[in-house]
Amino acid sequence: MIHARGLVKRFGDFTAVAGIDLDVAPGEAFGFLGPNGAGKSSTMRMISCVSMPSAGELRILGMDPVRQGPAIRARLGVCPQLDNLDPDLTVRENLTTYARYFGLSRAQARERAEELLDFAQLREKAGSRVEPLSGGMKRRLTIARAMVNDPDLVLLDEPTTGLDPQARHLLWERLFRLKQRGVTLVLTTHYMDEAEQLCDRLVVMDGGRIVAEGSPRSLIERYSSAEVVELRFGDRVLREVVPELEGVADRVDVLPDRILVYAKDGDGALSEVHRRGLAPSSVLVRRSSLEDVFLHLTGRTLVD
Amino acid sequence: MARPAVAVLERHLTLYKRLWRASVFSSFVLPVLFLASIGLGVGGYVGEVGGVPYVEWIVPGVLASTAFQMAVGECTYSVLGEFKWSRQAHAMYATRVSVPDMIAGWLAYVVLRVEVAVVVFLAVVAAFGVLGSAWAVLTPLVAALLALSVAAPVTAFSASIDHDSYFALLFRFVMIPSTLFAGVFFPVEQLPLLVRPLAYVSPLWHGVELCRAATLGVAPPWPVWAHAGYLVVFAVAGVAWARVAFARRLRD
Numbered sequence: 216m217i218h219a220r221g222l223v224k225r226f227g228d229f230t231a232v233a234g235i236d237l238d239v240a241p242g243e244a245f246g247f248l249g250p251n252g253a254g255k256s257s258t259m260r261m262i263s264c265v266s267m268p269s270a271g272e273l274r275i276l277g278m279d280p281v282r283q284g285p286a287i288r289a290r291l292g293v294c295p296q297l298d299n300l301d302p303d304l305t306v307r308e309n310l311t312t313y314a315r316y317f318g319l320s321r322a323q324a325r326e327r328a329e330e331l332l333d334f335a336q337l338r339e340k341a342g343s344r345v346e347p348l349s350g351g352m353k354r355r356l357t358i359a360r361a362m363v364n365d366p367d368l369v370l371l372d373e374p375t376t377g378l379d380p381q382a383r384h385l386l387w388e389r390l391f392r393l394k395q396r397g398v399t400l401v402l403t404t405h406y407m408d409e410a411e412q413l414c415d416r417l418v419v420m421d422g423g424r425i426v427a428e429g430s431p432r433s434l435i436e437r438y439s440s441a442e443v444v445e446l447r448f449g450d451r452v453l454r455e456v457v458p459e460l461e462g463v464a465d466r467v468d469v470l471p472d473r474i475l476v477y478a479k480d481g482d483g484a485l486s487e488v489h490r491r492g493l494a495p496s497s498v499l500v501r502r503s504s505l506e507d508v509f510l511h512l513t514g515r516t517l518v519d
Numbered sequence: 520m521a522r523p524a525v526a527v528l529e530r531h532l533t534l535y536k537r538l539w540r541a542s543v544f545s546s547f548v549l550p551v552l553f554l555a556s557i558g559l560g561v562g563g564y565v566g567e568v569g570g571v572p573y574v575e576w577i578v579p580g581v582l583a584s585t586a587f588q589m590a591v592g593e594c595t596y597s598v599l600g601e602f603k604w605s606r607q608a609h610a611m612y613a614t615r616v617s618v619p620d621m622i623a624g625w626l627a628y629v630v631l632r633v634e635v636a637v638v639v640f641l642a643v644v645a646a647f648g649v650l651g652s653a654w655a656v657l658t659p660l661v662a663a664l665l666a667l668s669v670a671a672p673v674t675a676f677s678a679s680i681d682h683d684s685y686f687a688l689l690f691r692f693v694m695i696p697s698t699l700f701a702g703v704f705f706p707v708e709q710l711p712l713l714v715r716p717l718a719y720v721s722p723l724w725h726g727v728e729l730c731r732a733a734t735l736g737v738a739p740p741w742p743v744w745a746h747a748g749y750l751v752v753f754a755v756a757g758v759a760w761a762r763v764a765f766a767r768r769l770r771d
Contacts, residue, residue: 226771265609265770266771267770267771284617285615285616288613293613297606299606299610301530301605301607301610302605303534303537304534308533312526312529312530312533313610315525315530316526316527316530316614316615316616317614318522318526
């Protein structure tokens, strides 16, 4: 579906995407994970054929995005980071108008809009203008609109950013349905839970490059330990505790409020901590998550 | 027109459905007010211009300038907004719709809007009995060409700017001077020789002269093909500019 080799995007002196290789297969749910400014959205814009690669090779659905933009876009569903619904049209009109852009007949457009109103659970709002809808409803409508042409490839740029937990879960459930129907999904996110929920395979981007690639499980295995022990020590200065943890685990990370101990066996590591006479004020042993991988790979510095 | 362009036109018409009543009403009331105040009021003092009553002389000018002002007005905030505020241009561009489709659909919409206004205007003035010649039926055609020749470059301009304060320049230095000095209210021969070419540059003057020739049943100052050709050149150049401006804005 997507094939990229040495893909580069430059804006003047700034290199947003610094040479990436990608292959996405049909039916796959593929994710771009990374902090802000990692180059995820620039890559997405190139895949959706609205941004021209500065260098490298890019094929979408076997076609060349520079010369065959409209032909490719006809088979894509794009859900942009910022909703760009038509604020003056009703929910239903947003769907029918968009269907017409893709060349559906008026009757087909109406029929398709009805299906999608159910898919997006917006039937009661069909006649309402877009403006007063909640953020979650707008997102669902944007995704429904992206499905109007029955696309081969759906691109979602941060689909659940800014939504409340209920709205996110509903959206995930809708996206999961698409995935089950065999639609190829490509999404960007900086939510680890989202990536774990939806993606078969993902790449972690940082500074315009791909720093890791694999399934969520395999990334955890490769870049983190199986389990993580979170230790809190009340008022003690955490840096002073670190030397005492020497040899307990493969790796130790100090956060402002707690210490993360990466170990194959969390309970084993914890009894070793206790045996050394350390008395943490609170303890949590948990499975390692994609978030641990992410922070390990892209660092803890805040990116804005 | 290719089908995606028709879909674009449909979208603009869907939006227009919400305000067509108001717009038809205003395109009906405006010419009536104009004719009453300037045609009859001012005309009472002026008497005749070029051998015809002032009101008959001014009607084609007002008609052309209505088309001109509508074309300019429609293509400013609405166009910029589609890029900057509602981002509908970006939404369209994510589909099968190409830049030429977008421009074709938009200009078709603007011409339709102008035609509605012009036809209502004609019906009103015909009822007042101030159309001297049957050639007046050609004025909607002239209005369409004039609208295109103005809408295309103004659309391109609106797609090129980043801030709506530029519209003030367009209104003050292009639209208002054109309306005042392009032969709508008085013959351009009244203008000093040095200034006159400025009137000739404005597409409005060519539209006014063609309309006037039609409603009075006389020959225009330049050959018809020259007036029409000038408008065609403006339209074609405007569309070319708009294509560049849209593409620059939509893709990077």
